[in-house]
Amino acid sequence: VWAPDSRSIYLQANDGTFGRAEHMFEQPVVRLSVADGRAERLGSGPTLAFSIGVSSDGRRAAYKSVDARAMGDVVVMDVASGHATKITDVNPELRELALGELKPVKWRSFDGMEIWGLLLTPTGLPAGGHLPTLVYVHGGPGGGFTYGLFPQFMHIVPQVDPYPTAAMAGSGFAVLFPMPRGGAGYGEAGQRMIVNAWGEADYKDIMAGVDKLVADGVADPDRLGVMGASYGGFMTNWIVTQTGRFKAASAGASLSDLSDTFYLSEGGEFMIGYFKRPWENRESYTAHSPLTFADRVTTPLLIQHGDADPRAPIAGAWKFYRTLKAMGKTVELDIYPRGGPVLRELALGELKPVKWRSFDGMEIWGLLLTPTGLPAGGHLPTLVYVHGGPGGGFTYGLFPQFMHIVPQVDPYPTAAMAGSGFAVLFPMPRGGAGYGEAGQRMIVNAWGEADYKDIMAGVDKLVADGVADPDRLGVMGASYGGFMTNWIVTQTGRFKAASAGASLSDLSDTFYLSEGGEFMIGYFKRPWENRESYTAHSPLTFADRVTTPLLIQHGDADPRAPIAGAWKFYRTLKAMGKTVELDIYPRGGHVLREPMQQREQMRRNLEWFTKWVE
Numbered sequence: 001v002w003a004p005d006s007r008s009i010y011l012q013a014n015d016g017t018f019g020r021a022e023h024m025f026e027q028p029v030v031r032l033s034v035a036d037g038r039a040e041r042l043g044s045g046p047t048l049a050f051s052i053g054v055s056s057d058g059r060r061a062a063y064k065s066v067d068a069r070a071m072g073d074v075v076v077m078d079v080a081s082g083h084a085t086k087i088t089d090v091n092p093e094l095r096e097l098a099l100g101e102l103k104p105v106k107w108r109s110f111d112g113m114e115i116w117g118l119l120l121t122p123t124g125l126p127a128g129g130h131l132p133t134l135v136y137v138h139g140g141p142g143g144g145f146t147y148g149l150f151p152q153f154m155h156i157v158p159q160v161d162p163y164p165t166a167a168m169a170g171s172g173f174a175v176l177f178p179m180p181r182g183g184a185g186y187g188e189a190g191q192r193m194i195v196n197a198w199g200e201a202d203y204k205d206i207m208a209g210v211d212k213l214v215a216d217g218v219a220d221p222d223r224l225g226v227m228g229a230s231y232g233g234f235m236t237n238w239i240v241t242q243t244g245r246f247k248a249a250s251a252g253a254s255l256s257d258l259s260d261t262f263y264l265s266e267g268g269e270f271m272i273g274y275f276k277r278p279w280e281n282r283e284s285y286t287a288h289s290p291l292t293f294a295d296r297v298t299t300p301l302l303i304q305h306g307d308a309d310p311r312a313p314i315a316g317a318w319k320f321y322r323t324l325k326a327m328g329k330t331v332e333l334d335i336y337p338r339g340g341p342v343l344r345e346l347a348l349g350e351l352k353p354v355k356w357r358s359f360d361g362m363e364i365w366g367l368l369l370t371p372t373g374l375p376a377g378g379h380l381p382t383l384v385y386v387h388g389g390p391g392g393g394f395t396y397g398l399f400p401q402f403m404h405i406v407p408q409v410d411p412y413p414t415a416a417m418a419g420s421g422f423a424v425l426f427p428m429p430r431g432g433a434g435y436g437e438a439g440q441r442m443i444v445n446a447w448g449e450a451d452y453k454d455i456m457a458g459v460d461k462l463v464a465d466g467v468a469d470p471d472r473l474g475v476m477g478a479s480y481g482g483f484m485t486n487w488i489v490t491q492t493g494r495f496k497a498a499s500a501g502a503s504l505s506d507l508s509d510t511f512y513l514s515e516g517g518e519f520m521i522g523y524f525k526r527p528w529e530n531r532e533s534y535t536a537h538s539p540l541t542f543a544d545r546v547t548t549p550l551l552i553q554h555g556d557a558d559p560r561a562p563i564a565g566a567w568k569f570y571r572t573l574k575a576m577g578k579t580v581e582l583d584i585y586p587r588g589g590h591v592l593r594e595p596m597q598q599r600e601q602m603r604r605n606l607e608w609f610t611k612w613v614e
Contacts, residue, residue, distance in 0.1 A: 029063060042077060048148060133218070136228060137239075248301075349424075350418075358430075369415075381423070383412075399414075422609065427458045507527075513564060540568055
């Protein structure tokens with residue numbers, strides 16, 4: 001970026017003078033003088049900068065700055081002093097997660113060359129170390145790692161990494177990100193050290209790093225894994241043909257027969273700089289291809305590949321997989337439809353409106369979420385999600401009940417559920433939005449009557465259409481949806497699991513204990529004026545009928561749906577020997593606001609239905 005006075009240029013320095021040794025993981029802001037070519041680094045400390053902009057007076061520079069365990073924020077730097085001020089806080093929730101500790105490490109390779117890498121260890125590294133350790137090899141081969149949550153992909157818009165290294169560290173793994181010769185950080189001479197020699201010195205550099213971690217007591221030599229994509233996928237394939245030290249390996253967008261890369265890749269000419277053309281250097285192509293040594297593999301290998309990868313031909317994945325499988329090796333192959341060298345899609349499912357006739361002929365609508373690429377024949381495990389209100393409803397959006405001005409995270413991760421193979425029905429029964437005031441008044445003094453029948457008619461329609469498997473059904477909902485979930489499991493045993501959030505079990509509690517208790521008057525009058533109806537429409541009255549495993553979730557500070565109802569239903573069901581669990585969220589209100597609790601609630605619901613329904 002040119003300075004306003006055209007006397008200097010601001011640039012992101014990622015190799016050479018400002019990117020060597022412990023600084024090779026950085027990308028600082030550098031000012032280059034046009035007059036004399038002098039380069040000056042601005043600011044101090046580890047810096048990874050992207051998208052530099054300079055103010056019209058030249059006094060300030062703004063850019064995206066990435067720290068070791070962050071996704072990046074916008075900072076403004078005073079050019080004269082180098083002092084930078086962060087002006088955004090895009091992902092504050094990350095501070096609450098155990099993302100591990102990332103730091104530079106170095107070691108000497110077989111020939112004495114100093115090799116660097118990053119080491120990610122679990123937060124609060126246990127005394128004694130000896131951790132299960134994963135080696136993550138970068139792509140390229142001229143690529144490398146930087147600071148950031150996704151150390152290979154902290155671009156202007158970060159690309160999600162195929163290897164969830166932060167989660168791996170949170171699960172107790174150490175992760176080594178080696179920077180072997182041939183990649184960034186060692187200048188042009190370093191990159192040319194692997195010409196006609198992929199898998200030779202670079203492989204030894206990586207293994208020397210593993211040996212260093214073992215010698216330092218960080219890595220457990222009996223619990224090692226290796227992974228990587230693109231050139232990292234090639235190296236992973238190569239490594240498992242050269243050593244049996246690793247207990248597992250995962251290769252993404254990988255190469256197994258180097259000649260395929262020349263012949264079939266969109267960038268095949270790239271190989272000429274390393275190995276010439278295949279017919280000019282046949283022996284070397286063969287000698288450096290993992291496929292040549294497939295018989296040596298003893299490590300269980302997972303191969304992952306996009307079926308539309310134009311850069312790393314999928315032929316290599318099939319060749320290596322079929323060869324290893326035929327040899328009786330432990331190998332699995334995952335193919336991602338429409339996937340390229342990196343995967344861009346999330347399997348969020350397909351959402352569309354559906355309609356059906358209820359018991360009395362009334363037309364009822366809902367939304368149906370199905371897994372992307374609905375399999376022929378259907379018969380899917382199906383979850384019914386009942387909205388709150390009762391006057392609420394669903395809309396289009398990732399969180400169909402909560403697409404407000406600032407969306408509220410949904411307690412039920414329906415996109416993840418669809419990604420896991422579930423269909424999800426979002427019914428809009430009478431009493432809720434979409435049917436006018438008359439439709440809403442159809443459930444006055446009658447919660448759980450016609451609205452329940454509307455929902456069950458929708459389930460019957462999905463079963464009749466071959467979408468839903470009648471033997472794999474679940475139901476869930478919060479607030480009024482929680483009431484309906486509790487009610488449904490007292491009325492039918494068709495559901496294999498249920499989850500009720502912020503729910504009601506004794507309707508009189510809602511009048512007496514809720515901050516909005518007067519709301520109940522419009523539906524049921526006051527409890528002493530309509531005692532029989534309050535009792536007849538309370539799930540607690542029919543607790544003895546429950547046969548469905550039920551998860552109850554409730555915030556302990558919910559002012560709208562009294563937590564007393566959760567405790568009453570839980571203790572009653574427990575005393576009756578029913579299958580029931582109760583999760584209480586400290587400080588939680590009618591919806592949960594704390595990110596850690598939101599994630600836990602979603603995880604718990606997905607786990608619950610996977611256990612009982614799928």
